[in-house]
Amino acid sequence: MLLGPAIDLLLEPFAYQYMARAIWVSALVGAVCAFLSCYLILKGWALMGDALAHSVVPGVALAYLLGFPYAIGAFTSGIIAALGIAFVRRLTMLREDAVIGLVFTTLFAIGLLIVSINPTSVNVQSIVLGNILAISDDDVTQVIVIAAISLAILGLKWKDLLLAFFDESHARSVGLNPWLLRVLFFVLLSACTVAALQTVGAVLVIAMVVTPGATAHLLTDRFGMMIGLAMLIGAATSALGAYLSFFLDGATGGLIVVLQTLVFLAAFVFAPKYGRLAARRSARRSAEVIR
C-alpha cells in the first residue's frame, strides 16, 4: 500500500507541537486581520494599515531590548505613528499619503537601527519577515489575548462600525459617536498588526489586512457575508500556508500571502457578479440585445 506512507507524510507536521501551534495561531491571526480588512478596503485606508505595520517595529525592538512584553512596545509606537501623522498633516499643507509615507518610513528606519545596534536582542528577520514556527509561549499567549479581545469587540460593534464608516451624519443622528468608533477601529488595527507581526512579518502584514477583504468584496453585496467570507479566506490560507511551509521549507509569511493572492485571482476571474468572466457574459448579453 502506497496510501499509508502518503497519509503519514501529510500528517507529519501535526506530530510536531510547534507545527500544530503555528497552524492554529496563524489561522486565528488570519481570521482577525481579515475581519478588519473588510473595513480597511472600503474606506481606502490600506496605506494607513501598511504604515501602522511598519511603525510598530521600533516599539518591538525596544521591548525586546528592555525586556517588556513586545505588544506594549508595538502598541505604543503604533499610537505614536498615528498621532505623528495627524500632527504633521495638521501643521503642513502636505497631502496625507506623503505624510504617512514620511512618518512610517522614519519609524521603520529607527526600528532597523535599534535592531542593528543591538544584534543580540532580537533577530531583524523575525520582525520584518515573521517567524511563526519559532513563536514562544509568551508570544502565543499575547496573540491569543489580542485576537480574542479584538474578535469580541468586532462581534459586538461590527454593525455600528459599518454605519459610522458608511454614513457618518446618519450615525450621529442615531446616537453613535463616529469619532470614537474610528479611534476604536485604529486601536484594534494596531493591536492586530502586532499579532500578525509574528506570523507574516511587518512587510507582509499589509496583505493580511487587505487581500481577504478585497477578495470577499468581489464575491458579495452583503457586508455580513463579506466578513464571513473574508475570515474564512484569511483563516484557511494562513493555516494552509503554515502547514505547507513545513514541506517547502519556505518562509511562512510568503506562503500565506501567495495563497491569499491565488484566492484573490480566482475571485477576480470567476466571481459570479463582479468577476471578469461575468463581466464578459453580461457584455455579450447586452450586445445580443442590441443586435
Place this chain on the structure above:
Amino acid sequence: MMRDRPTPSIEVNDITVSYSNGVAAVRNATFELGPSTICALVGINGSGKSTLFKTIMGFLTPSAGSVRIAGLPVKAALRQGLVAYVPQSEEVDWNFPVLVEDVVMMGRYGHMNVLRIPAKADRAAVDQALDRVGMSEYRTRQIGELSGGQKKRVFLARALAQGSEIVLLDEPFTGVDVKTESAIIDLLRAMRDEGRLMFVSTHNLGSVPDFCDQVVLFNRTVLAYGPTATTFTEANLAQAFGGLLRHVRLSGPDLHDDADQRRVTVLTDDERPLVLYGERDQEKHVNPDRSETP
C-alpha cells in the same frame, strides 16, 4: 405609532460658528421653525448652508448662541432620535456592500439593542417605509446600482423608518429627474401633513414656492425668514444671491396690448426658474408647467 413624542421645532438663537482658523462661517443667525412645516434653506454655494446643517446636527458647536431642537439641547435631541438626515449624494460611498433594505434598516439602529439585531417591529417599519417610497421591488439591490432619484428615495425611506419628527435634507433634487422630483415633493408634503418638520437645503429656486411653506434666505447669516409668499421675493433673493442669478423680465407692454401693467419675472441659477407674475410689488409665484417634454 409613537405619537407621544415631543412637538418638532428648531430654534436657532443668535449662533456664530467659526472654522478652526477663526473665520466665522455663520454669524449671528437666528430663526425658529415649528411643526407641520416644510422650510427651504436657500443661499449660494459657500453661504454657510452646510455649516448651519452641521451645527443643527451637532457636528459643529457654535462659539456663541445656542441651537435647541424640540426644546432640547442638540445632543439630547439626537440621543432621542428626533432628527433624521438625508445626505447629499457626494457624502455617501456608493461602493459599500450594503443593500437597499440594509440602508433603510440603518434608520432603526436607534431603536435596537446594542447588538443591532432587528426585531419584528424593525422589519415591519422597513417594509412599510420602502413601500411608501415605492422602492420595495429594489430592496435587494446593492445601493450603488440605483439611479440618483432612487437613492434619494431610499434615504427618505430610512428617515421614515427612523420615525424622526424632524428631517434635514441636503440638496435633495441634485441629480434627480423631474418625475422623481415630483414624487419626492409629494412625499415631503405627506410627511408635513403628519406633523413633521422638514428643513430642505436647496438652490433649486423654482420648486421652492411649489412645496415649501417657509423660507430661510441665508448668506453667512439669516437675511430673511418667514412664509414663502411674503419672504421669497425678488428683492430678498437679489440680496441673497447678489448678481449671481439670471434675471429675465417681460413687462406689461411686452406682454399685453392694453394698459395691463402686470409683468413676468424669471429668476434662475440654471436650475428650475422662479417665475413671478403680477403688477409691480404685487407679483405672485407662478407654478410653471411641470411636464418634462413638450
